[in-house]
Amino acid sequence: MRQWRADMRGSVGLVLTMGYLHEGHLSLVRHARAASDHVVASVFVNPAQFGPQEDYQRYPRDPQRDLSLLEGEGVDVVFMPSVEEMYPAGFDAWVEVGESLTNRLEGAARPGHFRGVTTVVAKLFEIVRPQRAYFGQKDAQQLAVIRKMVADLNMDVEVVGLPTMREADGLARSSRNSYLSPDERRAAIVLWRSLCRAEELYDGGERRAETLRQEMRAVLAKEPLAEVEYVSVADTATLKELEAIAGSALVSLAVRIGRTRLIDNVTLGD
Numbered sequence: 337m338r339q340w341r342a343d344m345r346g347s348v349g350l351v352l353t354m355g356y357l358h359e360g361h362l363s364l365v366r367h368a369r370a371a372s373d374h375v376v377a378s379v380f381v382n383p384a385q386f387g388p389q390e391d392y393q394r395y396p397r398d399p400q401r402d403l404s405l406l407e408g409e410g411v412d413v414v415f416m417p418s419v420e421e422m423y424p425a426g427f428d429a430w431v432e433v434g435e436s437l438t439n440r441l442e443g444a445a446r447p448g449h450f451r452g453v454t455t456v457v458a459k460l461f462e463i464v465r466p467q468r469a470y471f472g473q474k475d476a477q478q479l480a481v482i483r484k485m486v487a488d489l490n491m492d493v494e495v496v497g498l499p500t501m502r503e504a505d506g507l508a509r510s511s512r513n514s515y516l517s518p519d520e521r522r523a524a525i526v527l528w529r530s531l532c533r534a535e536e537l538y539d540g541g542e543r544r545a546e547t548l549r550q551e552m553r554a555v556l557a558k559e560p561l562a563e564v565e566y567v568s569v570a571d572t573a574t575l576k577e578l579e580a581i582a583g584s585a586l587v588s589l590a591v592r593i594g595r596t597r598l599i600d601n602v603t604l605g606d
């Protein structure tokens with residue numbers, strides 16, 4: 337990868353993925369393609385960001401399909417390191433963003449998750465040295481944590497956040513959607529429905545955060561296959577739970593549909 341990078345003239349855009357690519361990933365690649373001379377994509381299911389009881393082993397993988405999709409998008413290089421290359425025996429250096437951003441929401445539900453994310457992202461930035469790196473708003477907290485890492489550690493990379501790509505019925509595209517049975521797939525639409533309910537209330541003038549949370553929970557409660565992990569209406573910068581929405585708010589949720597854990601979010605206000 338270093339050798340390929342050394343031979344690239346002009347700007348480099350980087351798209352980091354765990355593979356099993358979908359339209360969300362490809363939209364990041366297309367933005368990178370439009371803004372940079374070269375595009376590098378990485379495909380790496382990062383064990384460091386999975387908890388011991390999580391789906392690391394069964395996470396969906398299809399490297400041949402990923403390669404042909406990325407080739408079709410005109411990506412210059414696909415970096416697909418092995419776990420041993422990224423974490424050789426004795427590996428023990430970690431990059432961590434402080435608890436105020438990483439201990440809530442996804443961080444509370446998945447201890448150590450963001451430490452794994454920031455460590456692998458820092459390593460990939462160092463290996464690829466891109467001018468720009470592209471992330472999806474689908475993982476809104478991840479984007480906030482990475483922005484914080486880049487700012488506080490003076491990393492010389494522009495972080496670009498891009499909108500969530502959805503299925504026709506609103507379900508956010510995710511590699512994990514492949515786990516869903518047909519019944520679960522129908523049930524999974526309830527995440528989007530509850531976010532739309534929050535949006536509708538906000539557009540109607542509601543600014544009390546707890547009312548939004550309650551109304552979202554009421555929508556979710558109607559779906560028997562859905563088990564709510566959290567529903568949040570938080571400050572977009574600090575991710576702290578709000579009482580009232582003054583400027584903007586990140587409305588996010590994590591819900592289990594059967595064994596599959598899904599997340600989604602929308603931003604209200606500017």
Ligand code: AMP
Nearest residue numbers: 353354355360471472474475500501509
């Ligand atoms: P993943 O492979 O799930 O780790 O995702 C790799 C990148 O793609 C991350 O920056 C995600 O936020 C982004 N991403 C995942 N799903 C979507 C989506 N539905 N729309 C836009 N970006 C996405």
